[in-house]
Amino acid sequence: MPRLSVLDLVHVRSDQTSADAIAASVALARSAERLGYVRYWIAEHHNMPAVASTSPPVLVAIVAGATQRIRVGSGGVLLPNHAAFAIAEQFALLEAGFPGRVDLGVGRAAGTDPLTSRALGRHEGSVDDVLALLDLDGASVSVDGRRRPLRVTPNPASAPPVWVLGASEGSARLAAEKGLPYVFGHHLGVGDTSAALRAYRSAFRPSAWSAAPRTLLPVRASVAETSDEAHRAALPWLLVMLGLLTGRPQAPVATIEEAEKVELSAADRRIVEGMAAQYVIGSADEARAQIEELAAAHGVDEVMVHPIAGSHDGADPRTAPAAEQTLRLLAGAGVRS
Amino acid sequence: MTALEGVPLGVLDLAWREHGQSNADAVRASVDLARVAEQLGYRRHWFAAHHGLPVSAASQPPILIAAAAAATTTIRVGSGALLLSNYSPLAIAEQFGTLTALYGDRIDLGLGRSSGGFPAAAVRRAGGVASGYAQDVADLLGCFHGGRSPEDPMERVLAVPGRGDAPETWLLGSGSGFSARLAGELGLPFAYAHHFAPRDTEDVLAVYRRAFRPSEHVRKPRTMISVMLAAHEDPVRLREEMLLGDITHLRLHAGQRADPVSAQDAQSYLFSARDRAILAERHARQAVGTPAEVEERLRSLLASTGADELMLQVVGATADGRRRSLQIARELAG
Numbered sequence: 001m002p003r004l005s006v007l008d009l010v011h012v013r014s015d016q017t018s019a020d021a022i023a024a025s026v027a028l029a030r031s032a033e034r035l036g037y038v039r040y041w042i043a044e045h046h047n048m049p050a051v052a053s054t055s056p057p058v059l060v061a062i063v064a065g066a067t068q069r070i071r072v073g074s075g076g077v078l079l080p081n082h083a084a085f086a087i088a089e090q091f092a093l094l095e096a097g098f099p100g101r102v103d104l105g106v107g108r109a110a111g112t113d114p115l116t117s118r119a120l121g122r123h124e125g126s127v128d129d130v131l132a133l134l135d136l137d138g139a140s141v142s143v144d145g146r147r148r149p150l151r152v153t154p155n156p157a158s159a160p161p162v163w164v165l166g167a168s169e170g171s172a173r174l175a176a177e178k179g180l181p182y183v184f185g186h187h188l189g190v191g192d193t194s195a196a197l198r199a200y201r202s203a204f205r206p207s208a209w210s211a212a213p214r215t216l217l218p219v220r221a222s223v224a225e226t227s228d229e230a231h232r233a234a235l236p237w238l239l240v241m242l243g244l245l246t247g248r249p250q251a252p253v254a255t256i257e258e259a260e261k262v263e264l265s266a267a268d269r270r271i272v273e274g275m276a277a278q279y280v281i282g283s284a285d286e287a288r289a290q291i292e293e294l295a296a297a298h299g300v301d302e303v304m305v306h307p308i309a310g311s312h313d314g315a316d317p318r319t320a321p322a323a324e325q326t327l328r329l330l331a332g333a334g335v336r337s
Numbered sequence: 338m339t340a341l342e343g344v345p346l347g348v349l350d351l352a353w354r355e356h357g358q359s360n361a362d363a364v365r366a367s368v369d370l371a372r373v374a375e376q377l378g379y380r381r382h383w384f385a386a387h388h389g390l391p392v393s394a395a396s397q398p399p400i401l402i403a404a405a406a407a408a409t410t411t412i413r414v415g416s417g418a419l420l421l422s423n424y425s426p427l428a429i430a431e432q433f434g435t436l437t438a439l440y441g442d443r444i445d446l447g448l449g450r451s452s453g454g455f456p457a458a459a460v461r462r463a464g465g466v467a468s469g470y471a472q473d474v475a476d477l478l479g480c481f482h483g484g485r486s487p488e489d490p491m492e493r494v495l496a497v498p499g500r501g502d503a504p505e506t507w508l509l510g511s512g513s514g515f516s517a518r519l520a521g522e523l524g525l526p527f528a529y530a531h532h533f534a535p536r537d538t539e540d541v542l543a544v545y546r547r548a549f550r551p552s553e554h555v556r557k558p559r560t561m562i563s564v565m566l567a568a569h570e571d572p573v574r575l576r577e578e579m580l581l582g583d584i585t586h587l588r589l590h591a592g593q594r595a596d597p598v599s600a601q602d603a604q605s606y607l608f609s610a611r612d613r614a615i616l617a618e619r620h621a622r623q624a625v626g627t628p629a630e631v632e633e634r635l636r637s638l639l640a641s642t643g644a645d646e647l648m649l650q651v652v653g654a655t656a657d658g659r660r661r662s663l664q665i666a667r668e669l670a671g
Contacts, residue, residue: 120428
């Protein structure tokens with residue numbers, strides 16, 4: 001079995017406020033640490049009622065403050081949405097606050113709708129800029145087309161490792177050239193994971209950051225005591241994704257009971273089934289076998305789980321019991337005492 | 338004598354990095370100071386924002402707020418200031434919405450208009466959406482409270498968390514009176530930076546009070562002034578504690594890099610006549626001195642400004658010195 005880590009989008013269910021959702025994520029992170037997960041990353045998404053992970057650096061501080069050992073990071077901060085200088089300051093400060101536990105995952109897409117993207121501002125900072133700013137010697141950064149000398153405070157005496165996140169061979173080649181660890185967005189189901197990882201490994205140049213290629217595989221997962229229950233629990237998130245794909249009005253994540261009442265057209269059903277086939281959905285044994293198979297097929301020693309399992313009506317709003325169960329069963333702590 | 342007793346106190350924390358301290362030491366000391374402030378009964382602990390200032394680890398208030406709020410239980414934690422012009426209002430609404438969602442009514446968002454003393458263009462947000470500070474503040478309040486016209490495209494962008502997770506929002510201002518007027522017009526609480534613009538305090542507070550219109554935020558003008566604090570019974574210790582801040586100030590004044598100064602270098606620092614004049618100006622009208630001197634200064638400032646709260650920018654070369662200053666001020670305020 002590969003090592004396991006978590007990707008959290010801070011799902012907001014229909015029975016939760018965003019405050020509940022964050023409290024549930026903090027509890028989930030504590031569980032992940034207890035279960036031996038190595039890393040807890042927080043994604044960046046905006047303008048989605050179903051997702052509260054809009055500020056990874058703040059959530060990294062919150063989760064790292066609530067745990068002791070697990071590595072905590074962004075998966076990832078999206079470069080077009082923020083000044084590279086601000087990102088470097090935030091992560092230099094996080095590294096100072098939680099030494100040796102912070103990862104800085106960066107993505108190069110804005111990952112949001114044009115209106116939100118405009119509201120956040122379009123920034124031109126590159127992975128190179130972030131790396132240079134996290135160097136003790138300081139950097140020169142492109143500002144309005146001119147290079148300016150800059151130093152980050154607190155000084156990045158120890159900088160967090162930078163991971164490049166992407167969903168194209170372009171990002172794979174970039175990470176390889178810089179000698180950085182790399183994550184291909186396998187869970188997004190939009191590209192050829194094998195080809196991207198092949199490109200990354202073959203072009204990799206050793207660097208001060210990493211002597212050898214380093215990658216992990218993100219997957220979406222719903223795991224329960226039975227395969228049937230795991231499939232039921234996957235439906236609420238599948239409906240969120242269906243809504244996004246088809247441009248429907250967005251809403252918080254439905255409960256399992258609410259999701260089962262939603263009428264789907266035949267076309268909708270095909271989309272949902274197509275997506276579900278790419279997720280890890282099943283009982284503990286099935287899911288663990290599937291994850292081992294995926295890790296072996298892609299030659300990775302770490303799989304990052306986005307626990308998508310939704311909750312039944314009446315769940316405590318300040319917990320995410322089905323996501324917690326997914327992490328518990330995958331970790332092999334399957335039998336409830 | 339104006340009553341100093343019972344006036345709510347706050348700490349304005351620069352997250353000082355002492356000579357020989359790592360960044361981790363500096364952040365830990367800052368979080369410890371928030372715990373001390375809470376134990377002493379301070380109402381607020383605010384983090385300043387300075388870019389490119391090596392003696393300060395306070396570059397990004399939201400990160401320090403998260404760390405300090407996690408280490409305390411009742412004290413309000415906030416920014417003093419979050420420099421809004423450097424960021425998109427939506428991103429700030431999301432960050433402070435996240436903090437407020439988790440920590441509830443303990444989070445303050447103090448907003449400032451400057452760029453934090455660094456090439457503004459480096460940190461400023463991109464994309465040509467900069468439409469002025471007043472518009473930024475309006476956009477930010479819109480993210481938290483809604484109330485935009487349905488035709489405003491921004492009404493279709495939801496801050497999650499943010500909408501419904503509003504921190505207590507203050508405008509901070511100094512000499513120009515711009516932020517005072519804006520805070521008054523919007524019916525927001527106003528904090529005046531007396532610690533670096535002590536000449537205009539009364540005038541600018543008057544601008545705020547004249548412009549004030551009651552709002553959903555506050556019914557009556559609500560004011561705070563930030564005052565530099567360094568207090569000690571022993572004048573020799575007081576002088577030692579103030580050296581780091583004073584030398585840092587002189588270096589910045591001369592356009593030099595402000596790295597942490599060792600106690601030894603500070604002791605042997607030679608102050609020119611010009612230096613002494615600059616420092617005399619820096620300490621004028623601030624709460625610097627023995628407990629009796631600090632008491633007199635704070636009373637006279639409360640009398641002349643009518644401020645509702647005091648925010649103490651605690652300077653001091655050591656964590657012990659900063660803690661002692663906070664204790665003395667707390668004893669004075671009853």
